[in-house]
Amino acid sequence: MRIALRIALAASAALLTLGAAQAQEKVVKIGTEGAYPPFNNLTADGKLEGFDIDIAKALCDEMKVKCEFVAQDWDGIIPALQAGKFDAIVASMSITPERKEKVDFTDKYYNTPPGIIAPKDSDIKGVTKEDLAGKTIGVQASTTHFNYSTKTYTDSTIKPYPTAQEYQLDLENGRLDAANDDVVVLQQFLDSPEGACCKLIGTIKPVEEIHGPGAGIAVRKGDNDLREKLNAAIKAIRANGKYKEINDKYFKFDVYGGES
CATH class of the missing domain: 3.40.190.10 (Periplasmic binding protein-like II)
Structure with missing residues (x-):
């Protein structure tokens, strides 16, 4: 009986460990500049705010993952992504051929002139x-x-x-x-x-x-799983009204631009 109990407890502990590991896997770290209002800005009390931040939170909600934000100086933001400091860049980064040599991009999430x-x-x-x-x-x-x-x-x-x-x-x-x-x-x-x-x-x-076709979300080269999940989430928030809700909080026009 005690052996069976030990086995059951060990199995429960293993499941709890597996569950904790899975929960950790569901955290997506987002890099942003924090110095480009109204898209992203670091407030005096150390909080990140802006269109990029709200869009990132909406995408994480859609993907059912937890967002953690990391503020990073613009000049070092791509090297920091490559080094694994975060998993994606949501910082009004234009999709350009030069940058595509270093990172992979999602579809655009806005495009303004x-x-x-x-x-x-x-x-x-x-x-x-x-x-x-x-x-x-x-x-x-x-x-x-x-x-x-x-x-x-x-x-x-x-x-x-x-x-x-x-x-x-x-x-x-x-x-x-x-x-x-x-x-x-x-x-x-x-x-x-x-x-x-x-x-x-x-x-x-x-x-x-x-200038590229607009601003996209950068991920590490070859991280196709995250890129496609983000693409699906962008389409979803455009379709369900969440994008418009965030857009209208900051702007008087649709910053997404023409369909592409």
């Missing part, structure tokens, strides 16, 4: 190479916007910054003639007290070879 802002008293009239000739343009480094600026505005001085907030501060203080970024990020700055200095000059037609 770039734009140019400048001080309100600026003489800049448009967003072409000629319009920006001789000007100093601020842009976040290691982004599609930086790549576009350096390739397009060859008669301008392109000044890279680690974060969007830093070029915004220099623009506010008169140390830049213009800035290039996602139009939603630019508009949020313009709507803030600090952004009262400036105006939107116009939007830029995206160049797919540079």
Whole structure:
């Protein structure tokens, strides 16, 4: 009887251990920048918030896994993914051929155009190479916007910054003639007290070879299981209204863009 009891207890312990292991497997670590509002931002009390964060939480809920978020500087975010610091990047990362050599991407989860802002008293009239000739343009480094600026505005001085907030501060203080970024990020700055200095000059037609088809979620090369689960979850929240609920919390238009 005691032997049977021991066997039963051992079996129960094994099941509990297996259950704990399975529960641990259901945690997905999400890397994000935390310095790109309204998409992702780290608050003063250390909390991550924004469109990317809410989308990631909705996707994890759809996949029935637990999300854990990790804040990571933009310049090191792909190496950190490759090193296993987290399982996926949800940080408004544009899908580009260069990045696809290092990571795999899901389908897009949003796609908004770039734009140019400048001080309100600026003489800049448009967003072409000629319009920006001789000007100093601020842009976040290691982004599609930086790549576009350096390739397009060859008669301008392109000044890279680690974060969007830093070029915004220099623009506010008169140390830049213009800035290039996602139009939603630019508009949020313009709507803030600090952004009262400036105006939107116009939007830029995206160049797919540079800007890609939109922002996607990056996973490690070959992690097809997670990528396909995320793709299915993106489609599900688009269909069940959760995407729209999150979209409408932050924006007055559908940031997903045209169907693809």
